[in-house]
Amino acid sequence: MRYQSVVERIKDNDSELLKKIYLENKLSFFKIANQYRLPEDVILDIYQDSMVALIENARKNKIDDLQSSVNTYLIGIGKFMIFNYLKANKKMRLENIGSENEVEYANFSIDNESLNKREAALKTAYEALGKECQQIINLFYFENKKLDEIQRILDYESKDVLKSQKSRCISHLKKTLNPKK
């Protein structure tokens, strides 16, 4: 059996592992969050968002050289998100935590409200695409993979074939948005 690091297994969407990480760290996270007297549903939501950010960063190859354990990293993200929540809701004055990480998670949104009208329509159109198109677009726009990598991952015979497939997917999206053209 090939050895796979935890980060690699997260990338492969290993459900058992993800569930284990989620359940193992939940209590610790709630203990920390409770110090700030946040409502329980808010804490749960922030914790789940932190988990989303962990998985997203793994898929984007951002934590391949992670120095700490995945658990420490997850709790860290969660704390930044708590601070951002407190700041946004003006419950806490915190001058000295303007680090780059915090800025990164300040823009972390997950709800449809963060999308403009066209983006919301694009989201619906994207979700209605066929599997092949979704995979290409996901890898390119969400996971920030380069076309060479996508060609390898999805096993395209050449980059040009992939490129023309990607173009077809995008014009399909455009057509859904403007059916008359």
Added chain:
Amino acid sequence: MKELLEKYFENTLSTEEQLLFDERLQNDKKFKEAFEFHAELKNAVTISERQKIKSEIRSFEAQEKSTVKVFKFRKLLPYAAILVIAISTGLYFYAHQNTTDGLYAYHFEPYPNIETSILRSDGERSLENDAFTAYDLEDYKKASGLFSKLLEKDPKVYFRFYKAMCLMQLENFDLALQQLDEIMPENSEYYEKAIWFRALTYLKLNETDKSKQLLNQLVSKYTFKNVEAKKLLSEL
């Protein structure tokens, strides 16, 4: 045009291409429109994918809840009853016992970590990060050791303060006092907190006079725990 946009999203534009890209974004209306479309698509895909991940995570919660419910109702009910009785008896005795120990236990709460955790990979930062994570997770023994290491390298006042918090948790009061005594008035932010925790430590060591003296100082000159300090003074 397509090539340029593709490379922009791949993050592989060369310096010249970047210049060309900026120039066209400013002057070429069609190019700008195309760019905006791709940027919007990126936002749309990002939100969509995050929602997919989140719904999977929510499913862990649902699976867990069904097991927790059964666990709670069937097994915990008798224990809950015993617990309620135990707590009320405890409270009854506590209310009738105004000893310094009791007052200490009532007032002492370790100060929450407000120094944040900064996820950086260089050596010292990650040591600091580990120390505060251990502190947050209430592993005070580990945190205490890590704060000592940090203090050896860099005697920052907040390392000393949190080291003292760990020592108090570990009931090592003499050493905690040593650390707190070293926090000087010029570190105003931690000095007033140090006074409060010194007062509590003296209380625990049964040196009520010293504790009172510190509490009076806190009440007259500082704002931290002002109300609690007044209350505690009235109880001594």
